Amino acid sequence: MTPGAITYTRVMSRWEPNARVRLERAALDLFVERGYDATTVAEIAERAGLTKRTFFRHFTDKREVLFGGQEIMIRLLVDGIAGARGLTTPLDAIGAALEAVASVFDLDRLDVVRQRQTVIDANVELRERELLKGATLSAAMAEGFRQRGLSESVVNVAAQLGQLALHSTFVRWARPDNERKFTDLAQETLAELKAATAALDSTE
């Protein structure tokens, strides 16, 4: 190894703590500019000023840039629902789960999240993958309700509505003109969900 190469390695290492974020931003920029299918991992690494090897230390493939971090969401949802304490109804446990995931949806991440959504909306396979993610998160909420000891039919209904509430809150939060916090929007969504649920078995 030449001294030059060693210096290069050191510079790369010094940057490493930001590598994941830089790769994510580079990937999203390229996905928007050239389209998801036309972008290669080599181009993402180059745009980020990093190597392909570094890319593969952080992501399995380019799709994981868009769909990574799901395990964290799953954990937060399961624990948020299973752990909700007090005089809790299933709908209030959904509220607790939305509180729990709010940390993932920080306003600092809003630009990245909006860019991600633009990329997904433009590609039919990515939209199908996004639906699968929705189903996975709904299954996570079902697991949380199951841990509360609810009957299987209540588990299924509550998980379905939990996923709907999460999705509605997310859509409101990611809207181009939104500046409000995820938790505020979550409370609003939950109030609407309660009113809508009460109307389900009343004559119109």
Add this chain to the structure above:
Amino acid sequence: MTPGAITYTRVMSRWEPNARVRLERAALDLFVERGYDATTVAEIAERAGLTKRTFFRHFTDKREVLFGGQEIMIRLLVDGIAGARGLTTPLDAIGAALEAVASVFDLDRLDVVRQRQTVIDANVELRERELLKGATLSAAMAEGFRQRGLSESVVNVAAQLGQLALHSTFVRWARPDNERKFTDLAQETLAELKAATAALDSTE
């Protein structure tokens, strides 16, 4: 054209009324035997004793064998919900929609439906496509509720639960040991859905 070729064409024409069903059965048999990805349209046509050209008169591609006929379901769901009359609650309108689609799930079709499910369960891309179908049917129910003049939050909740009820009824109906009619199972599912919905806002 030789006389023999003319006869052949006549024989093919005489069979045409059953062509769609024969192609579907041949395709499903092959998907189960060889896997979905490994099966070609030429093989399906050959197994059915028909030509590729006949195949393409009935289906756009082999995927449509599994996902065709969605327009009929959409129409039945929209009209079933929008058209439900009497002292109707949103949950009863879901019951009306399940009644409306029961004609699609005739016991004569049970073998075909089970085979289709085996094929889909074995292939990740087909499972994602099946989720998309679920989302489409949920959107159809939302359209039905919108036509009833309900608020958008009730529309979304009701459509989500309608899709859940349709899916649960379908899963019960398609189970290997089931011999009961779709409508009977639908009534059972609806009763459970009502009980579960009532439990959503009560302390556990």
